[in-house]
Amino acid sequence: MEPQRILIIDDDSAVQVSLALLLKQSGYQALCADDPKQALAVLARQPVDLVLQDMNFSLQTSGEEGLQLLADIRAAQPALPVLLMTAWGSIALAVRGMQAGAANFFTKPWDNTQLAELIRTTLETAAPTGRASRQALDAQFDFSAIIGEHPGLLKVLSTIGQVANTRAPVLILGESGCGKELIADAIHRNSARAGQAIVKINMGAITSSLFESEMFGHVRGAFTDAKHDRKGHIASAHEGTLFLDEIGELNRSDQVKLLRVLQDQTYQPVGASRTERADVRVVSATNRELAELVANGEFREDLFYRLNLITIRLPPLRERRSDIPLLARHILAEVAGSYGLPAATITPQALEWLSAQPWPGNIRQLKQTLERTLLLVGRSELRQADFVEHGGAAGAQRLGVDGMTLEQVERHMIAHALEQHQGNISRVAKTLGLSRTALYRRLERHGLGTAPDETERA
Numbered sequence: 001m002e003p004q005r006i007l008i009i010d011d012d013s014a015v016q017v018s019l020a021l022l023l024k025q026s027g028y029q030a031l032c033a034d035d036p037k038q039a040l041a042v043l044a045r046q047p048v049d050l051v052l053q054d055m056n057f058s059l060q061t062s063g064e065e066g067l068q069l070l071a072d073i074r075a076a077q078p079a080l081p082v083l084l085m086t087a088w089g090s091i092a093l094a095v096r097g098m099q100a101g102a103a104n105f106f107t108k109p110w111d112n113t114q115l116a117e118l119i120r121t122t123l124e125t126a127a128p129t130g131r132a133s134r135q136a137l138d139a140q141f142d143f144s145a146i147i148g149e150h151p152g153l154l155k156v157l158s159t160i161g162q163v164a165n166t167r168a169p170v171l172i173l174g175e176s177g178c179g180k181e182l183i184a185d186a187i188h189r190n191s192a193r194a195g196q197a198i199v200k201i202n203m204g205a206i207t208s209s210l211f212e213s214e215m216f217g218h219v220r221g222a223f224t225d226a227k228h229d230r231k232g233h234i235a236s237a238h239e240g241t242l243f244l245d246e247i248g249e250l251n252r253s254d255q256v257k258l259l260r261v262l263q264d265q266t267y268q269p270v271g272a273s274r275t276e277r278a279d280v281r282v283v284s285a286t287n288r289e290l291a292e293l294v295a296n297g298e299f300r301e302d303l304f305y306r307l308n309l310i311t312i313r314l315p316p317l318r319e320r321r322s323d324i325p326l327l328a329r330h331i332l333a334e335v336a337g338s339y340g341l342p343a344a345t346i347t348p349q350a351l352e353w354l355s356a357q358p359w360p361g362n363i364r365q366l367k368q369t370l371e372r373t374l375l376l377v378g379r380s381e382l383r384q385a386d387f388v389e390h391g392g393a394a395g396a397q398r399l400g401v402d403g404m405t406l407e408q409v410e411r412h413m414i415a416h417a418l419e420q421h422q423g424n425i426s427r428v429a430k431t432l433g434l435s436r437t438a439l440y441r442r443l444e445r446h447g448l449g450t451a452p453d454e455t456e457r458a
């Protein structure tokens with residue numbers, strides 16, 4: 001079999017020579033180009049399996065040239081994986097490159113063994129279809145709770161596979177209900193920290209006055225109500241994973257406190273004189289565009305860069321519709337099982353109909369629709385008409401909301417859900433397909449309920 005060809009693009013001949021040597025020793029054929037123009041010419045001339053691309057050419061150090069070259073390569077050969085080379089300190093640029101479609105990046109100077117490993121896994125996951133198959137990923141990792149085979153999801157799963165077993169902080173971006181928490185669980189489960197805890201904290205539900213004592217813990221007597229020592233979330237996540245959900249909701253003063261512990265890896269419980277060590281891997285998530293919050297001055301840039309070394313963008317359900325039938329069947333089996341109902345089926349037309357819906361609440365909304373329809377239909381075969389009838393409109397009718405404004409309907413539905421779940425915020429949020437923060441905001445707007453219950457978190 002012919003060796004796989006790897007194109008090195010760098011204007012430094014010393015880099016070209018040492019990379020070419022490493023590639024040769026690892027059984028690949030190395031090709032070299034000094035600049036973007038030469039690189040594109042090489043790619044047009046012969047098949048290449050992987051590109052190792054520098055980000056800076058000539059004297060310019062902004063990386064714009066590198067990003068442009070990456071865009072040109074992606075346009076010419078979308079399935080060709082590109083690994084970016086960056087200098088330390090320009091990680092932000094590498095992250096921009098990954099968002100623009102680079103498979104991954106490494107920093108100069110590199111470690112030969114690690115780089116050879118990165119090249120090998122990148123080539124493996126770049127399969128003929130562009131990505132590893134679901135089967136190949138499952139053979140290597142445990143993604144058991146995550147259903148789906150869409151290339152967009154597989155790309156996410158390959159990234160998790162690559163980064164799970166490192167300490168690299170991961171930022172998960174995606175709309176509400178699209179599975180960010182499942183991704184965080186998968187990162188933890190596939191890491192060496194899996195034996196320890198993953199501690200999940202909703203940053204939107206922590207009030208500023210309690211931030212430090214919640215996160216860092218406190219000692220007895222630290223303040224009037226501190227009757228006992230209390231362990232904070234960071235201590236509970238020691239040697240494990242800290243999942244900071246809805247990180248975009250954290251206010252500026254708490255952002256500094258979080259930054260400090262992430263930087264120093266030490267913290268002080270409130271009222272304590274001792275300093276504790278924090279060995280935590282941080283995974284954070286938000287449904288807000290964090291980069292925009294940084295641009296607006298609402299989120300600290302230094303904290304942003306601490307959190308987003310690896311950024312995972314989880315596509316919304318409408319961008320991976322081909323997974324809807326698979327998800328629907330799986331969820332239905334799960335729901336039927338949990339209610340002790342016989343196995344249920346969905347007609348092909350109903351699956352087509354479900355696949356065509358916009359699903360603004362993503363998989364959480366799909367799940368609720370299936371659950372409600374199954375319960376209301378009272379039959380084990382679900383048809384398109386059942387979803388049309390019970391998909392949403394019927395739910396509203398049962399609540400008797402005809403003639404109300406949208407605002408009134410919302411208030412009514414929230415009040416109904418609060419009553420149904422005896423005020424349990426997590427359950428109410430789940431039922432309504434809202435994040436807890438979004439629910440709190442609505443509770444406040446409608447004058448329902450009280451301030452967030454600090455004791456309640458994921």
Ligand SMILES: Nc1ncnc2c1ncn2[C@@H]1O[C@H](COP(=O)(O)OP(=O)(O)OP(=O)(O)O)[C@@H](O)[C@H]1O
Pocket residue numbers: 145146147148174175176177178179180181182183245286287327363364367434435436
């Ligand atoms: N790929 C998937 N396969 C199976 N179930 C999924 C998948 N993705 C999401 N779910 C289910 O959908 C629901 C919502 O997922 P999850 O809570 O992880 O979303 P989220 O993005 O964290 O939402 P939020 O931003 O509101 O916190 C959960 O019940 C989860 O189990």
